[in-house]
Amino acid sequence: MSATAERLTVTYPRAGVAALDDVTVRLPDGDALLVVGLSGSGKSTLLAALAGIVGHTVDAEVSGRALVGAVDAVAGGQRAVAAVAGLVLQDPAAQTCLDTVVGEIEHVLENRAVPPAAMPAAVEAALTAAGAGDLAGRATGELSGGQLQRVALAAALAGRPRVLLLDEPTALLDPRAARDVGALVGRLATQGTTAVVVEHRVDDLRPLPARTLVLDGGRIVACGPTAEVLATHGHRLLAAGCWVPTDVLLDAAGAPGRLGDPGTDAWLVELTARRAPSPPPSPDGAALVAAGPRGGDPVLDARRMSVSRTRRPHGRWSRARQVDVVHDVDLRVGRGEVVGVVGVNGCGKSTLLRGLAGLDRTRGTRRTGRTALVVQHPEQQLLCRTVAAEIAYGPRRAGLPDDEVDRRVTAALHRFGLHDLADRSPYRLSGGQQRRLSLACAVVTDVDLLLVDEPTFGLDRAGALDTAGVLRQVSEDGAGVVVVSHDLELLARCADRLLVLRDGRPVAHGRLEAVLGDTETLDAAGLARTDLLDWWCGRPGPRPPLRSLLGALDAAVSAR
Amino acid sequence: MAWNPTVKLGTLLVASGAVLLVTDPVTPVVLWLLATGAALLLGRVPAGTLLRAQLALVAFAGSVFSSNLLLRHDGDVLAVVGPVEVTSGALAVATSFAARTLYLGTVSVLLVVTTDPARLMVSLHQHARVPATTSYAVLAAHRVLELLPAEWEAIRSAQAVRDPRRAAGAPLPRSPRALGTAVFALLVAAVRRAERTAIALESRGLGSGPRTTAHKVPLRAGDVVAAAAVLGVVAGVLLAGWWGGWLSGPAALTA
Amino acid sequence: MHPTDVDRTPETPETPEPAETPDARRDHGTPGDRPVPALRARRPRPGLHDTVLLAVLAVVFGFVFWVADQVYGPLLLALGPFGGFADAVLGGAWIVVAPLALFILRRPGAGLLAEVLAAGVELVVFGSPFGPMVLVSGLVQGAGAELAFALTRYRRWGWGTFALSGVTAAAVTYAYQTFANGYLGQDLYLLRFAVLVVSCVLLSGLAARALGLALLRTGVLDNYPVGRAR
Missing domain, CATH: 3.40.50.300 (P-loop containing nucleotide triphosphate hydrolases)
Incomplete structure (x- = not known):
């Protein structure tokens, strides 16, 4: 087992309830695990426990065990885990610590006492593995969020970790960069790197890791093969506010098949017609802003x-x-x-x-x-x-x-x-x-x-x-x-x-x-x-009004 | 200048400290001229940069000069300006302190222009036994610093537009309250970032055992010779003053 | 490339980091003032977490100092021959980071280290009219501000201690400036000292605690000693 949580319970100070409540998960070598759940479900806490952050850098009461390789993260903390795991966090700017891209990677190698002569090759290998080969020679100060996130991934890989821990690596990226980084993480996770990936934008990870764990309120809701878990719990994830792949969304809305199937097409058109869009009513009927009357001069x-x-x-x-x-x-x-x-x-x-x-x-x-x-x-x-x-x-x-x-x-x-x-x-x-x-x-x-x-x-x-x-x-x-x-x-x-x-x-x-x-x-x-917009644009013949279509889908999801 | 940054910092610190107790005008003026020459010829500081820095320093030195001139009474009265008598002793001390300001400021410019902070930190770790955690913490903080001006500007304008009475195009408010709130928001952002950065640094294995250095900063015999030469020149200036009789110490202040 | 590196078990971090100990010793230099065992036992090893915060505080206040340096010039000119008083009026602002670092980290040496780092940033990144001697000023100011906390054995963190920290900072700093800035033998020597004391009490000691309390409210300090102590 390369990453294991055993009866792991984490309680933050001054919090009434446990953020993670008696969680047991085992991840074999070479497997990748996707952890999903609404914010506050404990998914980031699970990752932080495996990384040795909670109970050490961040205060919390931790019981049970979190093993990464042979290291007990609960006892050893971040320093012990660093020897066997690589970590990528949300915030791209805060986790690039040095002035240059190469320096950032070299720093990891230095900390592991890699001989200087071996460094150039190791730096190149890490950057290439993270799809950041073209960034060597750049200063970190001039990179975009997506580029910085690749550098952070390269830094995590440079230490040749047994396990890769990723905490919402695409959350703070624009959709295009999120998709690129998501594809990179998806590729790594399905090609034999042992990885734990926490994400709320599951739709950006392509392909998805083989196994998925769903958390809610600090407890395990489901854990198993990704397709199975998403099929059974997709609607629940949607209801909890998670981003899910389009097909899961359609399934949860009651579509007969995948996007692009003729049956689904017809169903979508029919759904839009059935649910005439209505503006979201304000709860007490009061206006949100006190602006002037419609018409007249432009604002x-x-x-x-x-x-x-x-x-x-x-x-x-x-x-x-x-x-x-x-x-x-x-x-x-x-x-x-x-x-x-x-x-x-x-x-x-x-x-x-x-x-x-x-x-x-x-x-x-x-x-x-x-x-x-x-x-x-x-x-x-x-x-x-x-x-x-x-x-x-x-x-x-x-x-x-x-x-x-x-x-x-x-x-x-x-x-x-x-x-x-x-x-x-x-x-x-x-x-x-x-x-x-x-x-x-x-x-x-x-x-x-x-x-x-x-x-x-x-x-x-x-x-x-x-x-x-x-x-x-x-x-x-x-x-x-x-x-x-x-x-x-x-x-x-x-x-x-x-x-x-x-x-x-x-x-x-x-x-x-x-x-x-x-x-x-x-x-x-x-x-x-x-995908959904692509389908809509690519549809021949009269298209359903876009806003009505999306509104109808959202309504269908929440109605079920 | 390929002078080892740790040795350079140490040498210039001693060279600056040497004037701490000097109160005669000649010694600091000589040192100031020497420092300016060294900055131009050895440090390759662009003349324009040095000139601008010196002009800024002159304002500062001028203030030091005038306050010492008017707040001291010692020796012959040279002139009377309104209610204030200007004395010969005061003139000497005032000139000395003004020249000292120019000397220290010039050394500072030399240091800023010729020192790469990253190299300095690596060198301090290598040669001054500063722990790796501290030097990399400072380097990470230096990256925070690079982002501070943009962050400051973003916070200032984001807060300014909250005011419904603000006119379009109005300059950002400069009241102490407005500046205070902005400093506070900046500080909160910086502390948040510090925590994330610490987690990132630690996850990369900083401080977890023996480490190597990718690009060692060399420490050669030449560095030490240069340090000895600089300190020799400073000592020479002081000794010359002692033999020549113009060097004076803090005793002159209370005479 | 580096086959042995991955499985290396890290050194067990039992020894305290060398960076902190010398400073701590220095602050316990006064006779009869031994290190506080309670504090040591609670925090066995000052972590990277604290060190990065110190460095970031140093950088932010290095930036603030630099801005203060920019204010300094015009103020000097405005005050004319009494420009030296600007030193005393703004004196406290230069020392605010030391008591703030102590407020947050509650650890011997934190104030001294933060002040020296801030001075270093001011010197190497921005440049300072005081030259490399700004490092010595930082050391002196940090030591002065920390003296009050050493006297109370790092056990009292109320307004009184922070006000006292302003007084000790002013006293130690002024003793140094008497020679370094040549105040010795000037008229108004004591008045200048009085202004500096007021400035340090307000802009350094009390301001640091007020700022620290405000930061505490925002939750960003929850994982630092001051947040744990609540």
Whole structure:
């Protein structure tokens, strides 16, 4: 056995219940295990226990045994496990510790006392195995998240581990990079590397590891061959908010076969027709935002707008210079409209939002109503000591009377499921809760235009669908929304129009369904459709309306 | 400059410490000129960089000069400016301290421009017995530092747009409260990252036994000779002052 | 390529890391002030975890120091001949990282090490008008701030100790500056000291504890000694 958990129980300090409760799993040499479950299911804790992190670096009470090779991780901790296992974590930037890619790999070899003469070959082998051979000679500071994650994988492989431990390696990557890294991990895991992979974006791992373990509330729900487990528990995973492969999703929705089968095609068309889409009703019937009435002037009117950013061409503290990053954007957004902005990393999407929010300098015409911006990392926007104070900040600054502020804060706390956390420090919230908080803060003041940057980054499926619903509702309530996202399916659920950016210039702009169908433009802009969107675009004859199709699927899944 | 960074740091530290108790004007001025020459010729510091650094230092030195000139009373009165008498003793000490500032600042510039932090840390581990954990912790922190300016800018603007009364295009707020919240958010992000980085470093086997070094920083006889030469020159300057009679120590301050 | 490396069992980490011990010894230098056995027993080996945090704090405050250096220049000019007082007014800000590191790690030597590392970052990465002597200043300031905690045997972490830490930091630092910055024999020698004490108590000792408590609330310190002690 190369990785074993025996009656493993982990309890974090000040937590009422065990994060991992009497878990026993055995993984033979050469096998790969996929661990899935909703956030809070204990899947990351299982990995952290095998890596020797909990009970050592991170405080927790641990009982039972976690064996990796011959090393007991519970007793020996991270240092002992490091000799036999390689570890890859979520955050690409935090786990590259040195200035250069080669230095990063050499560091691992140095720690294992590999003779310097043997290092160049070992470095090359590790980088090649992680699909990062082309990155040798680069500085880590200039790499993208996906590239950094490959380097981290190479560093894990360089130590020639008996077991590879991977904790959501694709969670913080954009879909394209996630698919690439997922394919790499899938390949490694099915080619004889012993691996434990924790993932919530199971749809990105291709092929999937041979065995799957499903955790819920710290206990084992199922463990066995992946196809079997997904077939029996797919709907449960979906209900818990996990991302699953498209076929599992369809199966859970009640489809007769796989995507592309004629029967499934007909079923999908029929399903869409059967379930007429209805906008998600707000629980108390109250509007989410207090915006103006529909129609009238657009809430955003940008013509031939360019956005420039401050750059320091010669090092960190050299003289600042204004450089145009986004050029000649024409964008009008009316009340009730959601516009999606897409493009690869570095195409200027976020800068466009910063320009629209009045943060970066713009040229050309730019007229906006009252604007709120939600940035990609919620923690960067935090200002206050408690969640309630955080939501109250905007209305208070806007000069609203106290009782009105209180009313809005209470309503927002309920609408975004934060009422139990009102007195918590906003920094103590989970990633998903922080995202909801940042949306709550943005819409609690009166806004005409909501700008949102990557709102589903790192969220599970339930969180992403919820976000799409909120954005849709904000627009139904009369505001305009511009949302930057990598997630084409999210946009298909909520956007009316798409703007495609490439190298800072708009290359396509139009109705969502038309732009998504334009394969050439998407390819040129470096975007890839998901299986479902591919199927939809490739369908001959009249297609069902996309948003209705996805809405009907989601409804069918949750109805079962 | 291929001078071993540990030896360089140690040598320059001693060379800087040597002026700590010097209060006459001649010695630090001579050392400042020597340091400037060394930076240009031996350190290959670009003249423009050095000039800009010296200009920044002049402001600092000017302040040191004026405060010492006006807050000291010793020797003949040379001039009377309003209520303040300028004395000969004060002038000497003020000049000495101003020149010392220029000397130390120049040495600092020499060090910053000619030292690669990564090489320094490797060398400190090799030659000064700094443990591998500490030197790699510092190198990892250095990577955090590279990201700090961008992170700072992102936090500042992300927080600024939370204000519904903010006008589009307005500069970022500079109130102590605004800056304080931004520093705090930066600190939280840094501490979070520190924990993840520590886990990553440990998972790569740092500190778990004997280790090798991929690129050793050489320590040659030449490094020691260079150190001896630098210290010899500094000692020579001090000795010259002693023999010539112009060197003075802290006794001059209370005379 | 390296067949033997993978199965190497790591050294059992029983010996304390050499980095921490010399500093710890130095702080216990005062007569009758022996190392605290309780503290040692609870934390047998200061881990990489703590060291990385120290280094990151050093870097963040190196950055903050550097920003302070930028503020320093204009303030000096504004104060004219009394520019030296800027030293005293801002003096505490330079020393905040030492008590903060002690607040979080509660370990002898943490303050000293953090302050020296921060000074090193300031020197090697940004450059400092004080030259390499900034390392010595860091050592002196760190030792000064840590003195108060050594006097209370690293057992008391209340506001009082942190205020005292400001006073000891100011005293030790001023003793050094008397020679290093040549304050000896200047007018207003004692007034300058008084300003420095106030600055250190406010901007170093008390500010560090306030900052530490705020950080504690966010949960990022849960896995460090201060979080465990709660």
